[in-house]
Amino acid sequence: MVEPTAREVTVPSGSLAVRTWSAAAPRWIALLAHGYGEHSGRYQWVAQQLVGAGAFVCAPDHVGHGNSPGERVLFSDADDVVADLDAVRREISAEHPGLPVVLIGHSLGGMLATRYAQLHQDELAAVVLSAPVLGTWHALDLLEAEEIPETPIDPATLSRDPQVGRDYADDPLVWHGAFKRTTLAAIDECLTRINEGVTLRVPALWIHGEDDELVPEADTRTGIDRIRGYSFHEHIYPGGRHELFNETNKAEVMGDVLTFVGRELNT
Template sequence: MIESTDREVAGSLGTLTVREWSGDNPGWIALIAHGYGEHSGRYQWVADQLLQARALVCAPDHIGHGRSPGDRVYYEDAEYLVADLEALRREVTAQHPDLPVVLIGHSMGGMLAARYAQEHQRRLAALVLSGPVLGTWHVLDLLEHDEIPDTPIDPATLSRDPEVGAAYLADELVWHGPFKRATLRAVDDCLLAINEGPTLEIPTLWVHGEDDELVPEADTRTGIDRIRGNEFHEHIYPGARHELFNETNKTEVMTDVRNFIGRALNS
């Protein structure tokens, strides 16, 4: 296992903390956009797998998440977070100008990655969306309440492996409190923008758990159907829950991801 090193990147709303994993002679750059309430440190295993495929892996903690500054899980416009991904891409590619970039987004990070790809398609060699919040999301129903109720994420929805949920609950860098109204409104606005935006013409892979209760596959598909292009691929895994990279079949998932990226980079 290769441990990450830290770098700081000037973001739209503050200086972001970024984890970077690098092996010898990388052949491509993997940018990882993590999900709501979590942080980049939960992607050590993913980074290990990508390093074996000769990736240089960079994963920011979004503003208000993990070790980055800001009110916890709070932002008023998702476009700030999309711009932060572009700021990171610019900095990393300035140091490695000949390496292609693949963006991997999970959950809320999948939403950000899809929006980024719509705005910057020519800057990506491929896109991977894991359990992305797209189309519609039942959590946005919380906006109907005068006061947002405290409905933390049920760790049992993350994986069939109970140790994943236990680690999630024990992780002090994970947000375990209520959703913020401004953030939910920003997510809603971003989903509308994606639905009205261009199709994805770059190679794109969508992976999703069939038993994902946190971000149901059927709801995501309503958004996927609006943006899928001619080079779009999907894998829906029977019995799998939300965090496919932490699921009991995570090796299968990562094999599919790595094979897809290999084909995209060699095409």
């Protein structure tokens, strides 16, 4: 197993806890943006596959997530989280000059990756969006409630592999409480900015599970149709739930991702 290296990176919000994994002689950089309430430590298997394909993998914990400081799952402007992500990218790219960067974002991280690609297209060689929150998201209906109810994520919706749900429920670094109104409002505003923003020039791959109940494919597609660029590819997996990188067919999913990356990087 390829063990991660822990480090701190100074970013506009203060500092972030970052995990990195590296191939012996990396040929490209994979920058991972995790989803809401989780953390980069849940991407060990993903990182190992990327390292096996020649990547230097860098995965920060977003502000208020995992080992990073800040009130849990709280941010008031998603563009600030994107700015943190760019600061991490700049530091890693300076340490590995000349290596192309592929941004891989899952769920809320897919939203952040999309916004990042809109703002920093020239810094990326490609972007991979895994079950991204785009277009519309039913969780935002909570903004209409006077009081945000306790609505923890049902671990059974993550994967057809029940062990994934058990591990998620037992993970002390995962947030299991209610949504924060400020964060939901920031997500809502970010989706509006994405919908009104530029289409993607950078090559992009969208992957989504057909049976994703947390971020339904049909809702995401309304946003995808707004930002779809000249080189846009998609894979919708029958029976797949929300966390495709933790699904029972995760090897197939990762194979599709690495085929896309290899084609775009000519590796």
